[in-house]
Amino acid sequence: MKSLGDMLLNTGPFSEIVLGNTALARAMIESGTEVVASYPGSPTPEIGAALMSVPKERRPYYFEFSTNEKVATEVACGASLNGHPSCVFFKSVGLNVAADSFVQLSLLELGGGLVAILGDDPGANSSQNEQDNRHIARLAYIPVLEPASPAEAYAFYLEAMKLSRKRKMPVILRMTTHVCHGKEKVAFAGWTPRPIGTVPAFDSSAGPSIPLTSRALDMKRRAIARLAEVAQEIDGSPLHELRKGNDPSKGIITAGLPFRSLVDVLEDAAEKPDILKLGVVHPLPKGLVADFLRSHASVKVLEELDDVLEREIKALAFDLGIRTVVVGKTGPEDWIGEYTPDKVAEVLAKTWPSLVPRKSAERASSLAPRPPQMCPGCGHRSAFHAVKQALSKKDITVADIGCHTLGFFPPYNMGEVLLSMGHSTGTAAGLSLFNTTRKVVAFLGDSTFFHAGLPGIVNAVFNNHNLVLVLMENGTTAMTGHQDHAGSGGNANGPAEAIPVRSVLEGLGVKSIREVDTYSQAKLIQMVREAVAEEGFSVVIARHPCMLKYTREQQRAPGYVRKSVNIDQEKCDKLHVCVESFACPSFQRDEEGRVVVSTELCIGDGSCIQTCPAKAIGVKKVQEGGGKA
């Protein structure tokens, strides 16, 4: 079987069942995209995994995971200014981090072209909100293409890059979770490898590229003019699709994944309305939409999340005096969640009840909800178990984003407020003001430390805030699939010198720094107590490698011995600290109250041993034999 990397480099045409994210990686190669930058975040990190599956020496592109989305945008921008077709990709909320540079992109002359893939997350499957990034299109004068499937993701990327290069402007490819993660057979075209040009094409006279005083206005004029040119040509774009039904009085305008759900819902409908599926959602293809409105008595706008298309379509109908009834969102629930077939059936039934033949109930999932939890052996569990003992109940804890956010769940209950990546030190500083009775303790992961954590820390030093920061250092970006970060000792291109978090903290002027392995519970408890007792800003580095990553690496090594902990039932006092407070999922209680260990889950790390007051936990060998993939 061919490796993913070989498949991506295959120069001939072929068809394969792939993820939307993999289809995008192939589209980058076929389109001659030379520079790609990102910061990991669901639903897009598999694009990075696909790009990294090609051995570095064979990559017809440069790829990096940058320190954050803003830097990734800047890297792609700089490369495009130098003539390299470039791409930046990140998750929905990544746009908030990138925004300061992102909104400037359309003001520039992006000679190489630049496609920005935004991975929106309707349903907030793995995000702290479900923001609709189509709004940025108006703010930043950038066209938006929206595919509905992996095959379209591939085809639309190729179009996006073509458009971007032709107009020297950024183009957004808006993806959503199930377009990224859906699988489909995609027919790929061939491509011809060519060397990446090394003569820098940057020409400042092609600008202006410096938005100072009146130049910023000229640059804005140019951005608006370019967008107007795009608007002129997109009415006839092959990316739009018109599906004729058998009920000419009704029409539905939709785009992206809701289109797929709609087709599914209407499969058995006796009366099928005409469907206009938009491929370019900004600027609105006005001629196409106006013709569709004019030829139907009533039109439903079916869109996931916000009323972006609805507002524009209603404004267009008003401007042109079109008297078609346009129905968009009919209630607050229409703004929320993924437009799965169930949801589309529900939304559609509120406008046209006779149209929806299927009962949503028939499709209801029978899967029981399962709360997410930290892995067996996770150093964050040990950290929370210890920190909880070190704090008093009235202290305030501030969560951040990463695997450690799971400390919010019982029994740890650590982290009571969460805004965004890297917010914790800043929010904790605010909580500490005028607060003389409740110590504030913030948590922060190491990838996030470099991503957006540093300004909050600088602020805490600079303004002498009174709080404790527990830096949860596990040597990787665990939550999104173990990508390297500036402190991990590697990058997307191989080994790299790690930037030690301690040196950074010292360099920033943090005076009180303690470091401990989270498996050393007593020491960690002691250090947090000391830090809490101090006035001012203190940091406790609570370190332990991500055990999921570590165990996977160990399993591949020859001579690996699988271990598990075991309970000495004679010694066990049935206090159940292991089940109730430490709460490793490997422990379960049987009907008689005996603790049993799942050897399937347990990795034999032994972090639980010290938490047992009866000293009833030991480690045993389960199985020999490593070298497993």
Ligand SMILES: Cc1ncc(C[n+]2csc(CCOP(=O)(O)OP(=O)(O)O)c2C)c(N)n1
């Ligand atoms: C702005 C933004 N970018 C990306 C993400 C996706 N994301 C969630 S947690 C995380 C980083 C986690 O790494 P780290 O801080 O080291 O904590 P760990 O998961 O390793 O414990 C990322 C990148 C996000 N939520 N927000």
